[in-house]
Amino acid sequence: MVGMVLMPEVVALGESLVQFNAVTDGPLRHVTYFEKHATGSEANVCVALVRLGVSCGLITRLGTDEFGLFIYDWLRGGEGVDVGHIRFDPESLRAFTLCRGITQYLVLVMCFITGGVPRPRH
Template sequence: MPEVVALGEPLVQFNAVTDGPLRHVTYFEKHATGSEANVCVALVRLGVSCGLITRLGADEFGLFIYNWLRGEGVDVSHIRFDPDRPTGIYFVQRNYPISGVSDVLYYRKGSAASALSSDDVDSDYVGSARVFHTTV
């Protein structure tokens, strides 16, 4: 069992490669992210075992995040795939509408993780951890 168990929503982030409004952006960089996922990866890199409880869409973005977490050594045994809801995503708009400031546009409503419930949480798994991490 992991020393740290986290619960939260991983997301796919699309960073605009060029500045300005998204309506004019053609190219994006894709990243797997989300606070709890980032904490898990950071802890594993520091030698602390970590597991994540979440729901991902049964889609390419869900597989992207799952494979990233697994590849980093995060325990993914408590990640469920939701066949009816998509993986959450967001876009980063650079230097617009205010120069020098990035704007973030989230598309999370109805995402797989938004349907997390107590049924997704194994109390023995959480109870065996030294630390439980989540954000509000």
């Protein structure tokens, strides 16, 4: 039908963030190189479903900084997730993680949130 909007088969709601994985071994204070990845449980599920041929959309808020733009571009262009319900918010908190392998089976993950304490909206 003309003018009908197709909804994704699956819609997820959740947080997205940027993850930095240490490329070199050793204590974090000695790591000099990191790989950058977009992540977040719901975003990862959306990407996996799209790769399996299921249409999927994500509802989330992203910052207007480079982290938010990186995540948006990864979801939309790189993976084909429906981003029609993602909203950009200049006051959105910026979440990222630093990851470093300790052993073959153990990874140290430190999560950081920047942007200050969330304020109530009126």
